Amino acid sequence: MSERSRAEEHLRVIRSLMERATIYRAISVPTALIGGLLAVATSAVICWFEGAQTPGQPGHDYRLFAEIWLAILAVVLAVNTFFVRQEALRDGRVLLSSGARLALRAIAPCLVLPAATTVWYFKNAEPIDQEILVAVWIAFYGLCLLATALFAPRSLVLLGWAFLLSGLLLIFWPKSFTGDPRGLYPNLAMGATFGLYHLIYAICVWSSQRSGTRQILTPE
Amino acid sequence: MPDFDKLDKAIHEKGRLAIMTLLASRVSWSFQDLKAELKMSDGNLVTHLRTLHKLGFVAVTKEMRDRPQTSYALTTKGRRAFSDYLEVLEQIVKAGKE
Numbered sequence: 001m002s003e004r005s006r007a008e009e010h011l012r013v014i015r016s017l018m019e020r021a022t023i024y025r026a027i028s029v030p031t032a033l034i035g036g037l038l039a040v041a042t043s044a045v046i047c048w049f050e051g052a053q054t055p056g057q058p059g060h061d062y063r064l065f066a067e068i069w070l071a072i073l074a075v076v077l078a079v080n081t082f083f084v085r086q087e088a089l090r091d092g093r094v095l096l097s098s099g100a101r102l103a104l105r106a107i108a109p110c111l112v113l114p115a116a117t118t119v120w121y122f123k124n125a126e127p128i129d130q131e132i133l134v135a136v137w138i139a140f141y142g143l144c145l146l147a148t149a150l151f152a153p154r155s156l157v158l159l160g161w162a163f164l165l166s167g168l169l170l171i172f173w174p175k176s177f178t179g180d181p182r183g184l185y186p187n188l189a190m191g192a193t194f195g196l197y198h199l200i201y202a203i204c205v206w207s208s209q210r211s212g213t214r215q216i217l218t219p220e
Numbered sequence: 221m222p223d224f225d226k227l228d229k230a231i232h233e234k235g236r237l238a239i240m241t242l243l244a245s246r247v248s249w250s251f252q253d254l255k256a257e258l259k260m261s262d263g264n265l266v267t268h269l270r271t272l273h274k275l276g277f278v279a280v281t282k283e284m285r286d287r288p289q290t291s292y293a294l295t296t297k298g299r300r301a302f303s304d305y306l307e308v309l310e311q312i313v314k315a316g317k318e
Binding site for chain 1: 309
């Protein structure tokens, strides 16, 4: 075997080992905490306003619901970029590391249907459409997280399953028994999933990462 | 022309190269995770890690959580050595093509 072939073989082995070992946490713990708190607060504020209104009031624009939540998404994405960048700087990596690119490639296809459903919602915007929109957002967010399962930590995969199953539950929930004349149900689902699930995730990951006595050994 | 003699011998050994590669892929690795990924015996892994630690390529952190845990990470020196090693390999490939 020539030196070139040997070198190529070594590089191939190194690359496959590195790809297999890459772990990328697409959602940082501080983002989950801030995002969770924002979602709970947003859900509470919307509930408070909606609760004060008469059900089925004429002129009510259901698009506002999606606009508010999309604004929250924009804020959380900015916060996540900031924290992921900080983490990358601390570890001496670039923001768009191979892990980040891998995650983006895996997530991208799962964003197509929610994006299309959101566009469709802005054209229709009826209470029933709001329920469908929320179920799609929740289920596909779960799918996005699960798409990174091959290189994501276990906690993120569990979070993905929680979202996916909650999305399915929302679709099949027996709505006729819930009695929700004010249409608060989709908003409460957003608060419970994007709010509480992220808070639980942040607390669990943070408590597992907390260090006890730590001793760093220097080379002799 | 670059050749295999220019490669860092400490890293070039198969087991140590695998360890350096894994350490370069994450911020840190616990001993148990390294062992599971590389399928090495405790003794073999400890020997290689000790060699890399003595050379200043690997930092060792001992933590007391629910139970004692030792984790390993590349030092700046180790990261540079690994990157130099890869560069020599790439140069060999490039030289072979010309």
